[in-house]
Each structure stands twice: as C-alpha cells, then as structure tokens.
Amino acid sequence: MDLGLIAAAGVATGTVLLFAAIGEIFAERAGVMNLGVEGMMLMGAVAGFSVTGATGNPWIGVMAAMLVGGLFGLLHGIVTIHLRADQVVSGLALTFLGTGLARVLGEGLTNTNVERLPAFTIPVLANLPIVGPIAFQNQSILVYVGFLLVPLTWFWIARTRPGLHLRAVGESPAAADVQGIGVYRLRLVYVVFGGILAGLAGATITLAVAPGWFGDQTVNSKGWIAIGLVIFARWSPIWAAFGAYLFAAISPFILALQGVPTILGVENPFLPGRSATFFLEMLPYLFVVGVVILGSRSAARRRIGAPAALGLPYVRGERGL
Amino acid sequence: MRIHLEPRTTTPRWLSPLATLGAVAVALVISGAVIGLVGGDPVRSYLHIVEASFGSIGVLSDTLVKATPLILTGLACALAFRMRLWNIGAEGQFLLGAWGASAVVLFPLVPSGTPAIILIPLMMLAGMLAGGLWGLIPGALRALLGVNEIIVTLMFNYVALFWVQFWVFGPWSEGGFQQTHPFPPQAWLPRLTDFSSVVPGFAGLTVHAGLLFGLVAAGLLWLFLERSRFGYEIRLIGDSPRAAEYAGINIKRRLIIVFAISGALAGLAGMSEVNGAVHRLQDHISPGYGFTAVIVAYLAKFRPGRVIVAAILFGALILAGREIQPSGVPVMIQGIILFTLIVGDVLVRYRIRITRGGPAPAGPLTPATGSSIGPAPRPEARG
Numbered sequence: 001m002d003l004g005l006i007a008a009a010g011v012a013t014g015t016v017l018l019f020a021a022i023g024e025i026f027a028e029r030a031g032v033m034n035l036g037v038e039g040m041m042l043m044g045a046v047a048g049f050s051v052t053g054a055t056g057n058p059w060i061g062v063m064a065a066m067l068v069g070g071l072f073g074l075l076h077g078i079v080t081i082h083l084r085a086d087q088v089v090s091g092l093a094l095t096f097l098g099t100g101l102a103r104v105l106g107e108g109l110t111n112t113n114v115e116r117l118p119a120f121t122i123p124v125l126a127n128l129p130i131v132g133p134i135a136f137q138n139q140s141i142l143v144y145v146g147f148l149l150v151p152l153t154w155f156w157i158a159r160t161r162p163g164l165h166l167r168a169v170g171e172s173p174a175a176a177d178v179q180g181i182g183v184y185r186l187r188l189v190y191v192v193f194g195g196i197l198a199g200l201a202g203a204t205i206t207l208a209v210a211p212g213w214f215g216d217q218t219v220n221s222k223g224w225i226a227i228g229l230v231i232f233a234r235w236s237p238i239w240a241a242f243g244a245y246l247f248a249a250i251s252p253f254i255l256a257l258q259g260v261p262t263i264l265g266v267e268n269p270f271l272p273g274r275s276a277t278f279f280l281e282m283l284p285y286l287f288v289v290g291v292v293i294l295g296s297r298s299a300a301r302r303r304i305g306a307p308a309a310l311g312l313p314y315v316r317g318e319r320g321l
Numbered sequence: 322m323r324i325h326l327e328p329r330t331t332t333p334r335w336l337s338p339l340a341t342l343g344a345v346a347v348a349l350v351i352s353g354a355v356i357g358l359v360g361g362d363p364v365r366s367y368l369h370i371v372e373a374s375f376g377s378i379g380v381l382s383d384t385l386v387k388a389t390p391l392i393l394t395g396l397a398c399a400l401a402f403r404m405r406l407w408n409i410g411a412e413g414q415f416l417l418g419a420w421g422a423s424a425v426v427l428f429p430l431v432p433s434g435t436p437a438i439i440l441i442p443l444m445m446l447a448g449m450l451a452g453g454l455w456g457l458i459p460g461a462l463r464a465l466l467g468v469n470e471i472i473v474t475l476m477f478n479y480v481a482l483f484w485v486q487f488w489v490f491g492p493w494s495e496g497g498f499q500q501t502h503p504f505p506p507q508a509w510l511p512r513l514t515d516f517s518s519v520v521p522g523f524a525g526l527t528v529h530a531g532l533l534f535g536l537v538a539a540g541l542l543w544l545f546l547e548r549s550r551f552g553y554e555i556r557l558i559g560d561s562p563r564a565a566e567y568a569g570i571n572i573k574r575r576l577i578i579v580f581a582i583s584g585a586l587a588g589l590a591g592m593s594e595v596n597g598a599v600h601r602l603q604d605h606i607s608p609g610y611g612f613t614a615v616i617v618a619y620l621a622k623f624r625p626g627r628v629i630v631a632a633i634l635f636g637a638l639i640l641a642g643r644e645i646q647p648s649g650v651p652v653m654i655q656g657i658i659l660f661t662l663i664v665g666d667v668l669v670r671y672r673i674r675i676t677r678g679g680p681a682p683a684g685p686l687t688p689a690t691g692s693s694i695g696p697a698p699r700p701e702a703r704g
Contacts, residue, residue, distance in 0.1 A: 035471065039656070075660075084326070084671075085663040088407050088471065092615055093663060097656030103649025104359055216649075221479065228472045275491025278483040285476040296468045 006256055007134040010249025012209045015146040016041075016201050017244035020226035022153050022237050023197025027073075029157060029235055030190035031170035031309040034076050035091025037198050038223030039098020042216060044069045044202025046102040049213050052114040062117070062203045069199020070192050072098060077191035081184055084313035095223070099216050109213040117141055117208045140208035142200075146241075153237040166190060170307035173314040183314050198223070225288055232291035234298070235307065243291060250287060254280050326671040337669050341620065344665035348658040356650060366645055373644065374637030382513065382526040386598055388629075388636030389528075390415065390607070392535030393590030394614035395621065395628040396542050397456075401583040403546065403623045404559045406576060410459060410474025411587040412611025413481035414452040418588025419595045420485050421451025423602040426504050427493050437507040444508060445534075445592055452588015453581045455481060460580025464573040470580075478611065489604050500603035510597035531593030535632075538586060539625040546625070555579060587611060608639055609652075616659050 020037050027034045034040075044065035052061030076094050079085045118141055125136040135147070157163040165186060168176035173183045205218055212218075225247065233239035258277065260268050269276040353363030374384045394411040401408035422444040425431060431443060455477060462468040486499075493501040510530040517524035546552035558565040558572055565572060590610065595602055613635050620634075621627035635655070642651030 079660070079663055082326075083664060083667045085667060089619060089659065090663055092409070093656055093659035095656070096612075096616070096652060096659060100649045100651070100653025100656050101355070104355065104647045104653055107359070107647035107649070221475075224472065224475050228476070231469055231472065275487050275494075278487035278490070281486075282480045282483045285479040289473050289476045292472050293462060293466060293468050296466055 002256070004130075004133055006249055006252045008137070008139075009252035010245050010247075011135050012139060012143055012248075013251070014241075014245035014248030015140075015143045016204045016209060016222055017226050017229060017248055018146045018149070018241055019142075019197045019201035019204060020223055021229045021233065021240040021244055022149060023069075023194035023201070024227055024230045025153070025157075025194075025233070025235055025237055025240060026166070026190045026197070027194035028230060028310055029166055029170045029307055030187045031173060031307055031312065031314070032077065032080055032187055032191045033087045033091065033311050034073070034094070034191060034194055035088060035227065036072060036076055036094025036098060036223075037226055038219060038221065039095035039102075040069045040072045040195050040198035041098075041202035041205075041219045041223045042102035043072055043098045044199030045206045045218050046106040046109070046202075046213065047199070048203030049114060049206040050105065050109060052207060053109070053112060056115055058115045058117045058207050061114070061207055062200065065199040065203035065207075066196045067199070069202065070196040073192040073195020073198070074188070076195070077188040080313065081187050081191070084315065087311050087313075103216055106213050106215060106218075110215065112213070114207070114211070116211050119208075140204075142204045142208045150237050150241045157237070167307070169314075170309055173309050174316075177314075177316060183316075187314070201226070221285075225284070228288040228292050231306075232288075232295035234295055247284065247287060247291075250284050254283065325674040325676065326667070327674060329670065329672050332669060337622075340665035340669045341622075341662065344661035345620075345658055348654065348661040351657050351661070352650070352654045355653065359647065361646070361650075366650070369645065370637060370641040373641035378522075379525060380640070382528045384633065384637045384640050385528045385532055386636075387640045388633040389531040389535050389597070390590040390594050390610045391613060391617055391632035391636050391639075392532075392629055393538060393593065394587045394610050395617035395632050396535070396538055396625060397583040397586035397590070398614045398618035399621060399623040399625065399628050400542060400546070400555075400586065401579060402559075402618050404555045404576070404579050405562075406460075406463070406579060406583075407471045408456065408459070408474050408580060408583050409471055409615060410456065410477050410584075410611070411590075411614045412607060412609065413474070413478035414455045414584040414587035415591040415594070415607055415611050416478075416481040416485050417455040417584075418448035418452035418591030419602055419606055420481075420488065420591070421588060422448035422592035422595055423488075423493070423501060423504075424451075426508050427488075427501055427602070433505065435507070440508050441510065441596065444596060445589060448588045448592025449585040450588070452591060453585035456584015456587070457577065457581040460577045460584075463580070464576045485602065485606075486604055489602055493602065495601075501601045503601045504596065508596055509600055510593065512597070527598070529593070529597030531590075531597040534589060534593050536629065538589070539629055542586075543625040551575075587614075608643075613639065613655060616655050619659060619662060 020041060024034060024037055047068040048058075048061040048065035051064035052058045055061070072094060076090055079090045080087045119138050120141070121138050122136040122144070126132045128136070135143075157166060165176065165181045168179070168181060169183045169186050177183050201222075202219060205222075206213060226244075229240055229243040229247065232243050257268075257280065258270050261271070262268055270280050271277075349367065353367065356363040356366055373380055375381055394415055397411045397414065398408060425440070425444045425447045430447075431440065435443075459468075459470045459473040459477060462473055463470040489499050489501055495502050512529045513523040513526035546556065554565065554570050554575060557568065558570065558575060562572065591606075594606055599606055617628060617631040617635055620631040638651050638654065645651065
C-alpha cells in the first residue's frame with residue numbers, strides 16, 4: 001500500500017469537494033443555505049463535459065460549467081431571497097432538478113472521451129520532501145487553483161471590507177441593512193458565486209480528476225458530502241480544505257485496502273467480492289456523520305455556530321435578526 | 322418598476338388548490354419544453370404516462386402498487402416536515418424496514434411454518450422497529466447534540482443501502498445472486514388476484530394489503546395531527562417554535578418521538594414492499610421512493626389525505642416513467658414540480674403588487690412588511 005499515492009489521489013479528488021464546500025461557505029455565510037449542491041455539481045459536470053466535447057476546448061467547458069452552476073444558484077437565490085421560499089425545500093428541488101436534467105442532457109455521453117484540462121508538475125515545490133510528490137506532482141491545474149482559493153477565501157471573508165459585509169448579512173441582516181449594505185443584492189451575489197463554484201466542482205470531476213460521464217453516479221453524493229464538510233469546518237475555508245483532502249483520501253485508501261491479501265497476518269476480509277466489503281463502503285458516509293457530530297459539538301462548546309441568520313429570509317422591517 | 326410582496330390578510334379558499342394545480346400544469350409545460358428540446362415528443366410522452374398508468378384496470382393496479390410505498394414514506398416525510406424536521410432519510414428507513422421484516426423469516430427469528438396471522442404482524446413490527454430506530458438516531462443526534470438532521474439522514478440512506486447489500490450479497494444470498502430466498506407464502510400480503518376464485522375480475526391484479534396499511538396510516542396520522550394534543554403541539558412547534566417553548570412544550574422529546582414515528586412509517590413501507598410486491602429482499606428494491614416522498618409530502622402540503630392523492634400521481638410517474646427516454650425525465654419532472662409548487666406557494670401567501678417607480682405604495686402593511694424585488698431602496702441614514 002503506497003500511502004503517497006493515496007494522499008496524491010486524495011488531493012486530486014479533494015479539490016472537487018473543496019470547490020463545492022467553499023461555494024457553500026460563501027452562500028451560508030451570507031445567510032442562505034443551498035442544499036442543491038449535488039444538483040448544481042451534476043449540471044456543471046454535464047455542461048463541462050458536453051461543451052468540451054462540442055468545442056474541443058476544455059476551458060470553454062469549464063466556463064460553461066461555471067455559467068450553468070451560477071444560473072442554478074441564481075434560481076435558488078431568487079426563490080429564497082426575493083420570494084422568501086423555504087431554503088431547504090428550494091435546495092432539495094434544485095438537487096432533483098439538476099439530477100434529472102443532467103441525466104436528460106447527458107444521455108448518450110457515456111463512453112465518450114473529451115479533451116482534459118492540463119496537468120503538470122510544479123518545478124521547485126515538487127522536490128519538497130513528502131508534500132512535493134503528493135501535492136505538486138502531475139496534478140491538474142484545477143488542483144493548484146484549489147490551493148490558491150483557500151487562502152484567498154479566508155482573506156476575503158476574514159480580512160476585507162466586502163468580507164465584513166458578507167458576514168454582516170449572514171449574521172445580522174437588519175443591522176447590515178441599516179448600515180446601507182444591500183442585503184438582498186449581496187445575498188444573491190454570494191449564492192450565485194456559490195453556484196459558480198459548485199459548477200466548477202462538477203467540471204473538475206468530468207474534465208480533470210475522474211474524466212468521463214457516468215450519469216448521476218458522476219458526482220456520487222459528493223455535493224451532500226461537501227455540505228457536511230461545511231458544518232464540520234464550522235464555515236471556515238481552511239478547515240473545509242483540511243476536511244476535503246482528508247475525506248477524499250478515504251476512497252483510494254479503501255481501494256488500496258482491497259488489494260492487500262492479508263492484514264496483520266489474517267486473510268483480508270475486504271477482498272473484492274467478499275460481502276464484508278460493504279462495511280468498508282459505508283465508511284465515507286459514517287465519516288461524514290462523525291465529522292458533522294464533531295463539528296456540531298465543538299461549535300456548541302466554543303459558541304461558534306452557523307451564521308445567525310442562516311436559513312431565514314430577510315424581510316425589511318419585520319422582527320427578526 | 323418594483324414588485325412588492327405583501328402578506329395576504331385573507332386567503333380565498335380556492336386559491337391554494339388552484340395554485341397547486343397551476344404549479345403542476347406549469348411544471349408539465351416546462352418539462353415538455355425540455356423534452357422537446359432534447360428531441361423527444363412531449364405530447365406522446367405524457368399520453369404514454371397516462372395510458373401506461375391509468376389506461377386499464379391492470380395498469381391502474383400496478384400504479385397503486387407503486388403508490389403504496391409512496392403513501393407510507395410520504396406520510397413519514399409529511400409528519401416530520403409538519404414539525405419542520407427535515408427527515409430526508411425515508412429512503413434509508415424504508416430499506417431498514419424491509420431488512421427488519423426480512424430478518425424475521427431469514428434469520429429466522431420464528432420457526433418455519435408460523436401461520437400468517439402471527440407472522441405478518443411480527444414482520445410489520447420488525448420493519449417498523451428497524452425503520453423507527455434508523456429514524457430515532459438522527460432525531461436523537463439533532464435533539465441532544467444539535468446535529469443537522471438533513472446531513473445525517475442523507476448519509477444514513479447510503480449506510481442503509483450498503484447494509485442491505487451486505488445481507489443480500491452475503492449471509493442471505495440465494496446462490497450468490499443479489500437477492501435472498503423467496504419468503505414462505507404465509508409471509509406474503511394478500512393481493513386482489515388471490516381472491517380471483519371468488520371475484521373473477523380480480524385475476525392478475527397485484528394490489529396488495531400494503532395499500533390498506535397506507536390508507537389506515539393516513540387516517541391515523543390525520544387523527545393524530547388534527548385531533549390529539551400531541552399532534553397540536555407538533556403543529557405548534559412547526560409553526561412557531563418560540564411560542565411552543567413559551568407554552569412549556571418539551572421540544573426535544575417531541576422531536577425524537579416524531580423522528581421515530583416517521584422512521585417507523587417509512588419502515589412499514591419497506592416491509593409492505595418486500596412482503597406485498599417483491600416477496601424477497603433484494604438489491605435495488607427502491608427506485609428512490611424515499612426521495613420522491615419528499616415531493617409527495619410537499620405537494621400534499623403535509624396533509625395525510627392529500628398524501629394519498631399525490632402518491633398515486635407520482636406512483637404513475639414512476640411506473641410509466643421507466644419506459645420514457647431519456648431516463649432522467651421523471652426525476653427532472655419531480656424537481657420542476659417542486660420548484661413551481663414553491664413559487665405557487667408564494668402567490669398564495671403574498672399579494673403581488675407592481676408599481677411604477679416612486680415610493681412603495683402606502684398599503685396598510687407596506688412598507689413595514691413588504692419586501693421588494695429589484696434594487697432595494699436605500700435607507701436615509703447611512704453609516
């Protein structure tokens with residue numbers, strides 16, 4: 001079992017979760033929960049894949065994926081922010097819609113190949129011990145974009161004036177409104193941006209880390225996992241990155257574990273074809289439950305929780321936050 | 322031009338049903354447009370759905386077979402949603418219910434040859450227990466640790482799926498196939514076709530007693546929600562948690578109980594499916610009943626009686642949708658219906674006023690409670 005290879009694979013697929021989780025962090029920090037991540041990612045995945053197939057240029061595909069994700073975010077934003085619909089129901093509707101529509105649009109795309117985004121090695125950094133081969137060797141360009149996005153997101157939210165406004169509309173929209181911050185407009189902007197990142201996450205799957213279209217199995221619940229990671233990360237992009245890479249390393253670890261004939265001298269019960277393998281398959285999902293419990297507990301202990309106005313529509317002049 | 326939403330002070334009785342019907346109609350038009358865009362024929366697709374699900378007594382019976390698990394899982398969701406608990410885990414609770422019922426005859430927990438009169442209630446109980454437990458865990462996590470129930474119930478769906486796969490591929494596998502041995506006939510729920518010797522017209526009709534479970538459960542749930550103190554408290558918590566707290570209602574305890582009942586209903590759906598329709602446990606026993614249940618509950622406005630109607634409509638969609646190409650169409654229609662329902666809801670709750678420029682109209686409730694679509698007016702005082 002090569003732990004370095006497992007970690008490198010984790011960094012690659014973790015980028016998918018990272019984009020989706022950071023997108024959700026932006027939306028939720030603005031006070032809008034979007035449970036439609038899975039649907040937006042599927043739409044991004046199919047849009048990126050099919051547009052790349054049609055144009056031959058994966059960059060146009062990425063743009064299309066981000067555009068489609070943004071449009072889905074816009075739909076959710078208008079329905080929840082302006083029409084004050086329930087964010088949970090609208091998000092679920094978005095997931096149904098995205099899943100169904102992606103399957104309809106993706107009909108006939110299975111078993112086709114398209115151009116991928118470039119992957120390359122970063123010269124000096126790749127020579128670093130341990131980290132170099134894991135993070136900087138022959139990774140997709142989007143993986144490196146992910147590395148840059150984490151500190152940028154942190155800086156934007158924690159250290160800039162627009163970031164302060166973002167937190168204000170999520171924590172105390174009425175106070176923000178009094179300060180002259182356009183609550184509706186800002187919320188909409190961040191929900192759309194969250195959608196754009198979710199679309200990018202989908203394209204990251206089909207154009208970079210696991211190329212191809214496999215129906216709704218393409219995203220395979222990664223959107224839901226990203227939402228779980230946001231809770232685990234307590235709405236911090238840095239913790240989200242940590243969670244995303246760690247979580248993504250579980251699947252290659254399981255694959256590697258299934259390839260070992262014996263564990264500690266006894267026959268491996270998890271060999272492919274053995275029914276005990278199904279317990280291994282549960283692990284990622286139980287892991288998400290575990291980290292969400294951990295996140296909730298530490299949030300309760302340290303009194304940092306969800307943005308105070310998360311899930312609540314803002315209505316000027318009405319009693320509320 | 323600005324669009325204002327004003328809460329309605331009075332809502333005409335006809336408005337809500339009209340909005341629901343309108344929402345479904347608009348959704349079908351939008352879905353039809355998408356089907357047309359990808360090269361399908363929407364009119365033929367819809368005619369096919371109606372024909373293949375309501376066209377004859379035989380297919381109507383098949384539709385009701387599909388509607389049965391949707392009624393029970395729809396009730397499970399409706400109950401939880403009524404309290405604003407987002408149980409998205411009916412799928413997993415359905416699977417656990419199917420597993421629990423199967424365990425009674427496959428472990429086996431009772432001697433073979435146990436008569437139906439004992440065996441079937443036992444399997445119902447086992448299914449409801451297993452499903453209820455699978456609902457209780459996320460409920461308890463939410464109540465005691467404040468853990469988001471949406472994520473936990475969703476993840477539990479996958480865990481339940483692999484749990485069932487372990488048993489049907491492993492210990493209970495029939496000769497290595499992904500299914501168990503068939504249940505003994507006394508574990509089968511009676512079907513209409515079983516009475517064809519008495520009523521010849523029943524021959525071939527596979528509607529089974531699970532439908533009765535669904536109808537009875539809907540009646541009981543209606544009594545529970547509308548006529549019992551506990552039900553009243555649940556509705557109060559759903560409408561106004563703060564008021565419920567002031568009234569001294571123990572919200573946490575209600576939350577755990579509601580989650581357990583919700584899980585038990587979905588578990589009963591799983592039991593009814595394996596005992597009534599499949600007669601064995603196998604992989605892929607659910608084409609996503611637990612997810613469609615979310616939309617069924619929402620379409621029914623969380624009312625038990627309307628859940629039955631909505632479940633039959635979606636049962637038809639699932640039944641006929643299997644042959645529709647592209648295969649994603651039924652799921653897409655479900656998503657679009659949910660969206661148009663949400664927007665329809667807005668029309669019921671709010672009066673929409675369109676004004677041209679100028680300040681907000683001086684209605685009795687604006688601008689205090691009106692919000693606006695479009696650029697929000699800037700407040701005078703800016704910091």
